[in-house]
Amino acid sequence: MMRRVYMDHAATTPLDPAVLDAMLPFLKSEFGNPSALYAEGRRVRSALDEARDQVARAIGAKDPGEIIFTASGTEANNLALRGVLTEARRSGAGDHLVVSGIEHQSVLETAKALADEGFRVTYVPPGPDGIVAPQRVLQSVTSGTVLVSVMLANNETGTLQPVAAIADACKGRGILVHTDAVQAAGQVPVDVEALRVDLLSLSAHKLYGPKGTGALYVRKGTSLRPQMTGGGQELERRAGTENVAGIVGLAKAIDLAVQTMEERTKRLRVLSDMFLSEVMRRIPDVTLNGHATERLPGVVNLAFPGVDGESLLLNLDMHGVAASTGSACAAGSVEPSHVLTAMGFADRARSSLRFSFGRDTTADDVEYVVDVLERLVKRLRKG
Amino acid sequence: MQGIYLDHAATTPVRPEVVAAIQECFTVHFGNPSSPHAVGLAAEAAVRRAREQVAAAAGVSRDEVVFTSGGTEANNLALRGAARTVRRGGGTLLCSAIEHPSVLETVRALQDEGFSVRQIPVDRSGAVRLDQLAELVDANTRLVSVAYVNNEIGAVQDIAEVVRTVRQINPDAVIHTDAVQALGKLPLAPWAWGVDLVSLSAHKIGGPKGVGALLVRRGTRLVPLLTGGEQEAGLRSGTENVPGIVGFGLAAELAAAEMDDLARRLGRLRRRVVELVQERLPVAQVLGPPLAEAAPHIVNLALPGVKGEVMVRLLSEAGVYVSTGSACSAKKRVQSHVIASLGVADELKEASLRISLGRETTEEDVERAAEEIVRAYEELVQWRR
Structure with missing residues (x-):
């Protein structure tokens, strides 16, 4: 062979066998709909709460309510960009988005789609070493800038980006900062307080968790317009029956990743x-x-x-x-x-x-x- | 789960053979379907097979299946995606008054984007009023959305008639049907009916949570909700949930193969539970369509004089799991918008229980459930006196 x-x-x-073990009960006996009123539904609900705590802890988020579970890193990135920009336009806060030129397609294509919808988008190029310099990001910022999105580690070169420095520069100007931490999580420490970001995207299947699950960290007080509506799940920010097994798998995977x-x-x-x-x-x-x-x-x-x-x-x-x-x-x-x-x-x-x-x-x-x-x-x- | 589970319209247990397929997929086909190497190609082949299974179960071609993270995402993609094809175009969006929250809330959100929204009323049995529909449709109608099977009362709509009514007036309107509750229970022939978009979900048919599909008839234009790596023919970016999709494929294939037998059996068991309750409690009343006309697995039973919510809790303590309506909003809703739309007496509105059956349901289950319902009712009524 x-x-x-x-x-x-x-x-x-590949999926970690320990993650699969954590998921299996929710594919087998614990199948209740977490929105249901009866005891079985509530038991599933508490597993979701625990998973939310675990993910929050893994990235240093203060409040588990700051975690929104999504179906992928792509959805997390879409929700961050579209959610913040469409809400800002509604409230009149601004219409300008700054992204680095080396972002994942789910950020770049979403920026392009937002540009088609009339938002202004600026792309910041990296240096020859693959690093996006904070000064260059700052030069792109205008009075109407709502959000800056720079990934924590690039998926093609693995180059780490100075996100904390970028966030520091943006903070005084009232600009929100998003970072796509899909590649970085589990490989380098990820802490939303140390990074000082407002939004952060995660994906389970890059850290030995299941495909079909991701998460978006949204700092308390950040205005975000939901992009998927319905049953009011995820504190009214992302509708749809929760992928319980997948969410439990993400939590277990990120917990293991931090430990090891x-x-x-x-x-x-x-x-x-x-x-x-x-x-x-x-x-x-x-x-x-x-x-x-x-x-x-x-x-x-x-x-x-x-x-x-x-x-x-x-x-x-x-x-x-x-x-x-x-x-x-x-x-x-x-x-x-x-x-x-x-x-x-x-x-x-x-x-x-x-x-x-x-x-x-x-x-x-x-x-x-x-x-x-x-x-x-x-x-x-x-x- | 211990006890008697009669809430299959909320979610169903994953079938053991589906769990096995998912488990195998996690360990064997872990690749990214977009990767061009052998590991990726194996994952891509697994997704392709599942796409064929879902397509066959729904009577469409495999290139018309767009996998999503669930029925809610499918409904959002259908409505937002079709509405947004004309930029700043506006127009009218029509949906029935008894749609799932993922349709109702989404058209409400689209209202903020400049579309006008109208609801199509239903009659006492939950059937969409075609005469009213004809009055609501005009040249500005962009989109019409009517669920094939309602999730709270099991009302089945004549979708072909809905399509005819709409297209007679506006041949260009896009027509969507939410078939989440219909898959595996009633035959689907969406393109023969003439609709353009159909929503499906895996976890209502013994598949896993976190997977659904939107069937998109060839030539239907949609603006994607999720942009990025252009998976799913550009209509839904994001690495495919391969194990979930594989689980959905198998569940859909099995559901289609077993549909006739299952529908017959569930129809019989449902009649039995209703008869058993009504024998002892003649006040009990079926809301919505007569049983013979409803989808075979759902019945909404009103027990005047008690609150449905209290009944659900009491029954839960006795090990019988039913609901008051849609699970998605069970937590926050005071009263069902579906029951409210039927125009029934006030005393019935808050007294309703949704009982929904599935493949695991047995004769014994419904007999014991009927007993517990009667017992719970009598206890509550006695306590009230």
Whole structure:
């Protein structure tokens, strides 16, 4: 049988068996509708309350009522942007949105949709190191600016962003700050007080939780217009019968992620450093995309000049190695990475691959991938 | 769950074979369907198969299935998505007076965006007044939404007739039906009826919570609610809930295969519970359509002189789980908007119990439930004296 090495944990992670165990009772016996009046419904309701507490604690939120469960990180990002901007227009607070140019599609496409609806949108480019400078964000701010959205860690390069500094600069001006922490959660400490953000997006399936569940942290007092209406669930901010098992799974997953973070990320750091130095030593002319040290412990994005990224990806897959050309959402398209392009490296965009490590990745896996890479890059460069 | 569960219109237990499929999916097909490598392709294949299963169960093509996070999202996508296709266009949105809150609240929200909203009244049996509908439709009508099966009284609408009435006056109006309570209980032929959009939910048919679908007839224009990675043909971005979708697919396939038998059996059991209660309590009255015309799994029974809410709690203590109406709003609502729309006497309005049956319901269940209902009623009435 062919060896299989999964190096695409930034796209999605396998479910932790302990998370599945936490979820199963709610798929089996505890199936009541949490809105129901009777005892069984109330029991499910209390499981939801506990999950909300757990998620709030994991990100340092003071009040569990600040957590809104959603169906995905994408929905959390949509709710943050659309919810804040449409409410601001209604109340006359403003109509300007500032986002970085390296955001996930769920932020960029939503910004585009809002621009189509008449909102003003400014895109802030990163530097060549992939970092969005707080001063550049500030230069984009006007009197009508309502919201600034900059992700905590980029999903393609893993580069960490100075969100706390950006939030500090915005605070005095009455501008709300949102951060997409989907990739960062579980990899670096995420604390809404330390970050001083008003809104923060999470997704379960990037931290060994289930697909189909995410959450949006909304600081108390933040005006948000619901984007899905109906039965008044999630304190009237997101209607729909709660995905109880999924929510319990998210809570368990983020709780485990926080508990194991130090040890797990130390290991990831060792493995990805080993991968990086081995690749650099054995394959000529390779560049690391993004910041060398300000980056997630398990994400390495490399440019292989003279190699077509898509072909390399396909060949890796034939050798059992799952990597990515960038974001999984855009993988179906042939568009070059908007992140590398925004960093000023449009030329590298078509010859770059992302390798994202996880807790099951071993030193053996890393060696195997470097071996395969060395052979494939040599062959593809000969063309 | 211990006791007798007769609240299947609120939610149903996940079928064991569906749990097994979900569990397998979590461990085997954990990939991201958008990833082009083998792990992603396996997940994509699992989603494709589920899409075919749901399409077959609903009588549509697989490219007409858009997976959502539930019936509420499907209703929101249908209404907001169709209304917003014309920018600042305005126009009128029509829905029946007995729609689910996810329709009623959404048209209310759209009112703030400049649309005008009108409700179509229903008659005493809960049937949409087609004569009134004909009066409400005009050239400005953008959208009409009428649920195929009502969730509180089980009223079944003649959707083909609704479509005919609307299109005679306005051939361009988009027509949506919320079929969340109908799937697996009554046959669906949405495109033959002539509607454009149909909402479905998994957790009402033995599937998991957190998954639903909007069926979108080819050529129907929609503005997505969620933008991003352009999953679901661009109509609903966000990484697919693969295990949930797989669970929905299997539940839909099983529900379609078992529909005729189940509907017959539930219809019989429902008649039995009503007869047993009425034998002992002749004051008990069925609200909404006559049993023979209603969906087979739902009955709304009014017990004049007691409050439905109090009955629900008392029955819960006795291990019998029913509800006063829609679960979504059971917590906050004083009185059901559905029952209020029927024009029944005041003494009946707050006295109603919704009893809803499902595949796990047995003859013994309904017999014991009837006994407990009678006992609870007598206790309350006695206490009142």
